[in-house]
Amino acid sequence: MEKKSLPLQVINYNAAGIDVGSRSHLVAVDQNKENVRSFGIYTKDHELLITHLQNHGITSVAMESTGSYWQTLFNALQKAGFIVLLVGGSQTKNVQGRKTDVIDCIWIQKLHSLGLLSGSFLLSDFLQELRTYYYHLQHIVEQIAKYTHKMQKALRLMNVRLDVAIRDITGKSGLAIIDAILSGNRDPHYLASLVDIRMKKSKQEIADSLKGWWRDELLFELSASLDFYRLYEKALQECDKIIEKALLKFAPVNTLLESDKEKPNRSKKKSSKNAPVFDVSSIAWQYFKTDLFAISGISYSTVLCLLTTMGDDIHKFQSAKSFASWLRLVPNNKISGGRIISSRTPSGKSYLASALRQAANSIGNQKDHELTPFFKRIAYKKGRITAITATARKLAVIIWNMLTKAEPYKKQQVKETNQKTKAAGLKQVERRIDALKLSQSELKTLFARASLLIN
Template identity: 50%
Template sequence: MSKIHSLRVFFKSKDVFMRKKVSMEVINPCAAGIDVGSRSHYAAIGQGESDVREFGVYNENLLSLAEWFLENGIKTVAMESTGTYWQSLYATLQSVGLEVILCNGKFTKNIKGKKTDVQDCQWIQKLHTLGLLSGSFLPDEATEQLRTYCRHRTNLLEQSAGTTKKMQKYLRLLNLRLDVVVKDVVGLSGLAIIDAICKGETNPEKLAAYRHGNCKKSEQEIAKALQWNGRKDYLFALNHEYQMYQNLQSKITECDIELEKLLNEQIGQDDNKKQHVIDKKVYKKINKNTPKNMDINLLSYQYFEGVDLLAIEGVSYSTVLTLMSEVGSGIHKFESAKQFSSWLRLSPNNKISGGKVLSNKIPKGSNRLKIALRNAANAIGNLKDTALSNFFKRIAFRKGRVSAISATARKLAVIIWNMLVKKVPYKAETPYEFIDQKRKRKVQEMKKLIAKFDIKTDELNFQL
């Protein structure tokens, strides 16, 4: 009987526990949630059926949505960053004075089995009301404009690279092995020869005469490689690809002009920026894809108000231009260098359970700035006897080149954040400074262990 009685008491207490309600504090009482779509947007101002409405994607629909929010006393709105469909809606809601939070889609996922547009917008509204959503990083309008030009220029460069590969293909099919005797098919010698081929020239000696003086191969060797097989269909396709390449190069030049104009406007509006002057860096290599018509060294020095990012070894003009267009002055929004490197997904994602580290891999995902920093880190790995290259080689020796690239890219992100936010000039570490830092780190680790195990000073007096 005592056992039965104890079981009744147990199930009764369990029933009382199951009837308990867990209450959460309301952080945003005047909050709304929007499920962004390509053809319509579902908005929720509460959890009832009458609190959800569907709106179209035209401008008048977006204005009606904003008016509905204001009529119901909404002050803050949360939405997912779905493709590019959110941008017009985001700008409209901000223009009427609403606080808009753009969230990563993985933080707004509903529980399994509940997937409708109505339930999604209500779920976002509930999470935002309870203060469980955090906003994503968004640059200011000036940086956004700069980013548009830079990303469009990158797309043009990728298309140009595609046409270059196709030109190489058709030259190979024509038995014109220009890629064997010329280092760069779209260099000075290569383009001059391709232009003559497209104009109808087939004599190998005459084609070889277009060789530039910097070309290492002789005219006789180039003439041997340019014996074509007479296929007019391939010649027709080569001519089209060459015209597309020339058109893309002209578009890139136009984009560079607009990019320089925008940078000069942004710098010219700030007296504190335009007063800075810096000498040219003749030792920095200029890549063929680097904008030719502007001095990125001077523009970046003025843009970042006297911070010389190109002083870091391995950092190229394209790296600095990517940083200006992707983050810009918005880097001050990150409270620490750790937060900045974590946003770039360059910091290890430590997964710990039961006091044991299960995984410490870098999170998946990438962005243009992360790619630029990894490319810079890869270039640093090829340098000799510099502070960062020595760091790269130490990591590569222990964990391999891929891990060294990630670690060096994170180190670059920390250096850049300190330079831009704390105005700390870059100073390459000497081996002696590294030894001192290593000694300080070991001393700090020993102090933590002494405090952890509550070791007394008299206990440290032991003999080995």
């Protein structure tokens, strides 16, 4: 009896596949290797590629997201009227035979024509602009931290322990002392007199920390690092102004008039060293119509990251689970034979996921936060790192519900959930004690030990 083959049905008849590279792009319009063409990366080459696709009647194009090389070609194809599908490398890696660029683009064309590829999530144009500003802001903050550490190192190698005497060497007192050192003053008592009167440590202790061995090469490094620090501080202020201007430009017009009626009081959260200088809480209310700062642990930087890297596009996710999965905060469970053989969280860089992890870590350090019992329960079972990821996932779910439904933070509901979990744990303890069939004396001994541990 002959076996009948069941060929897959072609979904996209006028489909093409593009293998994106750093120096050239290979285009396949069918499954014939002879029809594969290579194009350059310049604008004129993009125009020739578009003409080539139009001559072959192509209406839909699938391309692999290789680094950042795909972005200019993707925009050019969209402007030309093509339906463009951006796919991750995980969907196209299982190519048959020896892997080459020609075979890759043919394989992408085949998968796309059969409808086996799903497009990546892409932000709207104005959010891509905001995200570019935010990424540049993060780069500036990283450079500020880098040169702050270099100044600390230069002082430490001269045994000038300003970082021990003063908590922040880039504060008002710290910078005044560094400027005096670079101007030639080496008297520790004079340097200590420059410290603000609110400093907790005594002037004598600060003066002791400022007595060291002065070396020309380290003083030069200190001076150069200070210049770079101030340069990036100025750039940070300029970037803050640009981001504020862009956020106000794209703010929803219909909520600007209503925001003053229901808008909560300005948040009294402490701002960090490099937090935005503008009113993030008011702008966030205009965009989201809910107060994200009601969640303890959510900082100005976290909300700014959410505004610039996600914004109103969060409504594109159908559920909170899909949003958390896109952030790579959900374990990628691999099940075979009814058993979970792997449950690792997918790797990948996401500024928003990192911001939520930082918020989760701060929640783990708080005693009275409503999510602290959940954090400690996971940390006890699987460790702190897993607890940070799990709490970040819970924050992502809470934020999705608040933004998509325009509802306030349900703090009481979280507390009630914790109480239910605690009650379930108590019932489990009772069942275990009943199963042991302990005597009255053994029960008294057990509860006496428990009371000693609590006290």
